Amino acid sequence: MKGTHHSTGRRSRGPGRVLGLLLALVAAVSLTGTTALAVPRHDDASSARLPRPTAASVDTVAAMQPSWNLGNTLDAIPDETSWGNPPATKALFDTIKAQGFRSVRLPVTWSGHQSSTAPYTIDATWMSRVKQVVDWALADGLYVVVNVHHDSWQWIASMPTDHDNVLARFKATWTQIAAAFRDSSQALLFESNNEPQFDNTTDAQGNQYNDELNTAFHTVVRRSGGNNATRLLMLPSLHTNAGQDFLDILVREMKSLNDPYLVATVHFYGWYPFSVNVAGGTRFDATAQKDMTDTFDRIRTTLTSRGIPVYLGEYGLLSYPDHYHPARVEAGEALKYFEQFGQEARAAGVTTALWDAFNFLNRSTLQWRDPELVKQIKSSWTTRSGTASSDRIFLAKSAPITPESLTLNPNGTAFRGLWQGSSKLVAGRDYTVSGDRLTITDTALTRLAGNRAYGINAVVEARFSRGLPWKIHVTTYDRPVLSNATGGTDGLTVPTLFRGDLLATMEATYADGSNAGPTSWTPYQEFNEAFSPDYPGNALLLTSKFVNSLRDGAQATLTFHFWSGATETYRVTKSGNSVTGAVG
Known part of the structure; x- marks a missing residue:
């Protein structure tokens, strides 16, 4: 995964990652139509004979579940601490082991520690550091994955125009890695190349280059001998995309290598509009759910049902949780995403590695930043949990309290009732259930709201027969109140009284009906990229990226959508270097 700079200096994704994601989105959309890629269809790949993976290969990958990524550390550019994380320590892996993880993926970027010309020598100090970190993890009884990571977009991507040099450097890189770890235990696995991508190529061309690199990787490692002769090797699809065409080609590659010690690897960050909150993708709705279900159905049908072990090397939601910016994805919607992800992975027999750039585990304190989210992720490893249509009930302070309803999603469990702390609410008096419709009475809500201060007044739990409440x-x-504002090309700060509400998304259009903003293909702009709420500062921020994308002299109408259901209209006009905003 790549990075864009946060104000703290941390990174979580970057140009290559965004390109891969956009290609993945296009590929996902293309699955419903025709494709120009001339490759065997799924039926052809399914009928191909593959060397049957050894029981040890399948069992090893299964034993690696669950897995965790040491992201933005050994893969940081130019050095281990450059992206804001402290150096990895033995205590870090002690913590990961104690938290129930059975394996770790150690992304490594080699380019900054390697000569860029032949013989492409890797600095001995860097190799020693990587080996030290690997050995710490192995000593804790963890399986370990080592790869070639951001090199994928730093120099490997230029293979179409610099073929021979890139191939030579790639082989030299893996020759040195293989030699350094030749005698390491079989609990260490190698991964060819992270998110393979190639500049200015079609998918057909990219698949050819990816196949060439995977084959070179396989040949170099196997010829190095020692434990590398039967070490498990992970082969990625192009972009680590799980679209059907990409999986079919990966199967064909594995067949051609005729090696029972191979593992397929792909990544998953969800339906792109939901993952980054753009184009109105505020909810884990039917479209986002189907994207997830379809992905795992393809993986199961094409790979795991045929005995091919799959290591899903990265999963999560893009830039969520961030902890340095307001959350793009509403907390309850994210919980639903991770709950279903765990179920889909278990059903497909896939081992999954959580991408953690810094956002889940605080590497300084070794504490989870969002314990509730991590509880849901951990729970999903073994069971389902019930959810509901929302994790909030909004009560307008300016109006009388009335009964409020939510839709329960039991997910195969049975609803057991509502609790506030250790106190069980009374069915019939405090709430009713009709089918999957939960209604909390006005009497109960009046009690729960208390003095009706803006914000969260009380938390109740819907408990189910298993899993988390x-x-x-x-x-x-009450409805948010926006005020007039002036600013410049560095952005516009709109004074805002949120009054207990939360921002969901922003719609931007011109008078002629065309879309305003940098994301021109949709009126619903990207959260934190075009706009962002500043709750402590009582402001809505329109970013420099947004205001600089506006037509000079043309008024843009913004509609802010809040989670309560409230909407507020705002007018913005850019004139030269000046930007003005007005209510209504």
Whole structure:
């Protein structure tokens, strides 16, 4: 995964990663139509004879579940601490082991520690550091994956115009890695190349280059002998994309190598509009759910049902959680995503590695930044949990309290009731259930709202027969109040009284009906990229990226959508280097 700079200096994704994601989105959309890629269809790949993976290969990958990524550390550019994380320590892996993880993926970027010309020598100090970190993890009884990571977009991507040099450097890189770890235990696995991508190529061309690199990787490692002769080797699809065409080609590659010690690897970050909150993708809705289900169905049908072990080397939501910016994805919607992800992975027999750039585990304190989110992720490793249509009930302070309803999603469990702390709410008096419709009475909500201060007044839990309870935040609000503002090309700060409400998305259009903003293919702009709420500062921020994309002299109409259901209209006009905003 790549990075864009946060104000703290941390990174979580970058140009190559965004390109890969956009290609993945296009590929996902193309699955419903025709494709120009002339490759065997799924039926052809399914009928091909593959060397049957050894029981040890399948069992090893299964034993690696669950897995965790040491992201933005050994892969940081130019050095281990450049992207804001402290150096990895033995205590870090002690913590990961104690938290129930059975394997770790150690992304490594070699380019900054390697000569860029033949013989492409890797600095001995860097190799020693990587080996030290690997050995710490192995000593904790963890399986370990080592790869070639951001090199994929730093120099490997230029293979179409610099073929021979890139191939030579790639072989030299793996020759040195293989030699350094030749005698390491079989608990160490190698991964060819992270998110393979190639500049200015079609998918057909990219697949050819990826196949060439995977084959070179396989040949170099196997010829190095020692434990590398039967070490498990991970082969990625182009972009680590799980679209059907990409999986079919990966199967064909594995067949051609005729090696039972191979593992397929792909990544998953969800339906792109939901993952980054753009184009109105505020909810883990039917479209986002189907994207996930379809992905795992393809993986199961094409790979795991045929005995091919799959290591899903990265998963999560893009830039979520961030902890340095307001959350793009609403907390309850994210919980639903991770809950279903765990179920889909278990059903497909896939080992999954959580991408953690810094956002889940605080590497300085070795504490989880969002314990509730991690609880849901951990729970999903073994069971399902019930959820609901929302994790909030909004009560307008300016109006009388009335009964409020949510839709329960039991996910195969049975609803057991509502609790506030250790106190069980009374069915019939405090709430009713009709089918999957949960209604909390006005009497109960009045009690829960208390003095009706803006924000969360109380939390109740919907408990189910297994898994985690679903928390419902009873929240008092009134319509947000925006004020006029002036600014410049560095952005516009709109004074805003949120009054207990939360921002969901922003719609931007011109008077002629065309879309305003940098994301021109949709009126719904990207959260934190075009706009962002500043709750402590009582402001809505329109970023420099957004205001600089506006037509000079043309008024843009912004519609802010809030989670309570409220909407507020705002007018913005850019004139030269000046930007003005007005209510209504």
